[in-house]
Amino acid sequence: xxxxxxxxxxxxxxxxxxxxxxxxxxxxxxxxxxxxxxxxxxxxxxxxxxxxxxxxxxxxxxxxxxxxxxxxxxxxxxxxxxxxxxxxxxxxxxxxxxxxxxxxxxxxxxxxxxxxxxxxxxxxxxxxxxxxxxxxxxxxxxxxxxxxxxxxxxxxxxxxxxxxxxxxxxxxxxxxxxxxxxxxxxxxxxxxxxxxxxxxxxxxxxxxxxxxxxxxxxxxxxxxxxxxxxxxxxxxxxxxxxxxxxxxxxxxxxxxxxxxxxxxxxxxxxxxxxxxxxxxxxxxxxxxxxxxxxxxxxxxxxxxxxxxxxxxxxxxxxxxxxxxxxxxxxxxxxxxxxxxxxxxxxxxxxxxxxxxxxxxxxxxxxxxxxxxxxxxxxxxxxxxxxxxxxxxxxxxxx
Numbered sequence: 001x002x003x004x005x006x007x008x009x010x011x012x013x014x015x016x017x018x019x020x021x022x023x024x025x026x027x028x029x030x031x032x033x034x035x036x037x038x039x040x041x042x043x044x045x046x047x048x049x050x051x052x053x054x055x056x057x058x059x060x061x062x063x064x065x066x067x068x069x070x071x072x073x074x075x076x077x078x079x080x081x082x083x084x085x086x087x088x089x090x091x092x093x094x095x096x097x098x099x100x101x102x103x104x105x106x107x108x109x110x111x112x113x114x115x116x117x118x119x120x121x122x123x124x125x126x127x128x129x130x131x132x133x134x135x136x137x138x139x140x141x142x143x144x145x146x147x148x149x150x151x152x153x154x155x156x157x158x159x160x161x162x163x164x165x166x167x168x169x170x171x172x173x174x175x176x177x178x179x180x181x182x183x184x185x186x187x188x189x190x191x192x193x194x195x196x197x198x199x200x201x202x203x204x205x206x207x208x209x210x211x212x213x214x215x216x217x218x219x220x221x222x223x224x225x226x227x228x229x230x231x232x233x234x235x236x237x238x239x240x241x242x243x244x245x246x247x248x249x250x251x252x253x254x255x256x257x258x259x260x261x262x263x264x265x266x267x268x269x270x271x272x273x274x275x276x277x278x279x280x281x282x283x284x285x286x287x288x289x290x291x292x293x294x295x296x297x298x299x300x301x302x303x304x305x306x307x308x309x310x311x312x313x314x315x316x317x318x319x320x321x322x323x324x325x326x327x328x329x330x331x332x333x334x335x336x337x338x339x340x341x342x343x344x345x346x347x348x349x350x351x352x353x354x355x356x357x358x359x360x361x362x363x364x365x366x367x368x369x370x371x372x373x374x375x376x377x378x379x380x381x382x383x384x385x386x387x388x389x390x391x392x393x394x395x396x397x398x
Contacts, residue, residue: 001033001034001035002033002034002106002107002108002110003030003031003032003033003034003106003107003108003110003111003114004030004031004034004103004105004106004110005028005029005030005031005103005104005105005106005110005113005114006028006029006030006031006096006101006102006103006104007026007027007028007029007101007102007104007152007166007167007168008026008027008028008029008086008096008099008100008101008102008168009024009025009026009027009099009100009168009178009183010024010025010088010098010099010100011023011024011025012024012025012143022182023143023182023183023184024100024168024178024182024183025048025086025148025149025183026148026149026152026167026168026183027044027045027046027084027086027148027152028044028045028046028114028117028152028155028156029042029043029044029081029086029099029101030042030043030044030045030110030114032111034106036089036096039081039082039089040080040082042080042081042082043077043078043079043080043081043114043118044076044077044078044081044084044086044087045075045076045077045117045118045121045151045152045155046075046076046078046084046085046086046148046151046152047073047074047075047076047147047148047150047151047152048073048074048076048085048141048147048148049071049073049074049141049147050067050068050069050070050071050072050074050141052068052074052076052085053065053067053068053074053076053085053131053134054067054068054069055067057085059083059084059085059087061082061083061132062083062131062132065130065131065132066130066131068128068131068134070136071140071141072125072136072137072138072139072140072141073125073136073137073139073140073141073146073147073150073151073190074125074128074134074135074136074137074141075121075124075125075134075135075136075137075151076133076134076135077118077121077122077133077135078133079133083132083133097169097172097173097174099168100168100169100170100171100178101168101169102166102167102168102169102177104161104166113159113161116158116159117155117156117158117159120154120155120158120159120192120194120196121135121151121155122135123192123193123194123216124137124151124154124155124190124192124216125137125138126138137190137216138216138242138243139190139214139242142185143184144184144185144207145184145185145186145187145188145212146185146188146190146212146214147184147185147188148185149163149183149184149185149186149188150185150186150187150188150189150190151190152183152186153185153186153187153188153189154188154189154190154191154198157189157198157199157201158192158196158197158198160199162199162201163180163183163186164180164186164201164203167179167180167182167183179205180203180205180206181205181206181207187203187206187208187209187210187211187212188212188214189211189212189213189214189222190214190216191213191214191215191216191217191218191220192216192217192218193216193217193218194217194218195218195219195220196218196220196221197220197221197222197223198213198220198221198222198223199222199223199224199225199235200213200222200223200224200225200235200236200237201225201235202225202227202233202234202235202236203235209236210236210237210238210285211235211236211237211238212238212240213237213238213239213240213249214240214242215239215240215241215242215243215245215247215249215298215303216243216245217243217245217247218247219247219248219249219250220247220248220249220250221249221250221252221307222237222239222249222250222251222252223252223254224236224237224251224252224253224254224283224284225254226254226255229255234253234254234256234278234283235283236282236283236284237251237283237284237285238284238285238286238287239251239284239285239286239287239300239304240287240288241287241288241298241299241300241303242298243298244295244297244298245297245298245303246296246297246302246303247303248303248304248305248324249303249304249305250304250305250306250307250312251276251284251304251305251306251307252307253306253307253308253309254309255309256278256308256309257308257309257310257311258308258310258311258313258333260278260308261276261277261278261283261308262276262277262278263275263276263277263315264277265289265290266285271290272287272288272289272290272291273285273286273287273288273289273290274286274289274290274300274301274304274315276306284306286300286304287300288300289301289304289315289317290317290318290319292317292319296320296321296322299317299321300317301315301316301317301319301321301323301337302321302322302323305325307330310331311330311331311332311333312325312328312330312331312332312333313332313333313334313335314332314333314334314335314343315335315337316334316335316336316337316338316339316341316343317337317338317339318337318338318339319338319339320339320340320341320342321336321337321339321341321342321343322341322342323336323341323342323343323344324342324343324344325344325345325346325350326344326345326346327346328345328346328347328348329346329347329348330346330348331348331349331350331351332345332346332348332350332351333350333351333352333353334350334351334352334353335352335353336352336353
């Protein structure tokens with residue numbers, strides 16, 4: 001037999017009270033030989049709260065491990081599934097259908113995908129001292145998210161799968177999937193510590209249609225899914241910088257140019273969120289974008305870039321920002337905003353607007369440089385130069 005990768009789950013209160021609340025937990029289950037009857041070759045990836053690893057709820061193999069007391073999300077990676085909180089097949093009466101098992105992949109595809117999921121999951125949190133296979137993420141566990149649904153969604157997303165297309169089967173069925181909204185937190189997208197690529201998938205139902213990204217570290221790219229020119233919808237994204245990181249998050253707008261969207265500060269300029277609107281509707285929120293942090297870590301302005309088909313855009317706040325695109329070969333447009341900003345271009349045709357002094361610096365020769373000290377040419381913007389036209393034409397307007 002060949003390897004098999006499943007997604008499974010159960011009602012959140014079923015293990016304790018046997019109740020059906022309508023809200024489910026989910027996890028990933030890998031079987032090396034595809035035979036569920038041989039139990040020493042199975043592995044589990046899951047997330048959960050501290051209660052799963054405390055007191056009488058600890059698995060027997062690790063009962064001597066100290067109780068977990070942190071309120072944060074705990075990521076569990078079990079090389080032997082029998083030692084996981086989610087393992088139920090020690091009871092011979094429990095069947096895969098009881099765990100809503102849905103086959104995702106078989107053979108080499110299952111092995112490759114699970115290995116990639118495992119590698120990514122290792123970066124989601126910090127390994128806990130004196131614990132077996134537990135990793136702590138610096139975000140509080142919440143019944144409504146982020147939670148176990150967020151962990152599974154993130155692990156699947158990191159290797160190119162949309163959780164909402166692969167939810168576990170409905171109780172007792174092998175053809176009807178559960179509604180994604182039975183998994184609170186399924187729109188949570190937890191970042192790892194590496195340089196990751198995610199997709200903000202389109203989702204039109206439930207409590208929220210926004211993918212809620214929680215930054216951890218690394219230079220990440222998040223692609224807004226686009227469903228083509230007929231429907232012309234994009235996935236929606238909320239960026240949260242929960243952890244002190246100077247690393248960059250780049251949001252990629254498929255099939256959109258800079259002029260196709262509008263950037264504005266929420267609540268008419270009194271909120272710290274940056275909104276990006278397409279056709280009058282929000283498609284991206286960056287939380288705490290305008291919040292002034294002394295170290296610039298976590299600041300949305302200094303750690304968020306917006307990539308369009310024609311240009312990469314950096315949007316400054318009203319405070320001192322570090323807007324660095326020195327790694328970019330694509331044309332860059334940087335709007336500094338007020339404050340003592342340091343703005344660095346790349347190797348493309350770059351345009352910089354410094355609002356506080358009403359000037360634009362343009363990297364005409366494509367050699368990059370720190371525009372606050374070495375602009376190639378400075379243009380006075382008192383005549384309201386059309387920056388969008390300048391970018392699209394590829395010519396300097398004076």
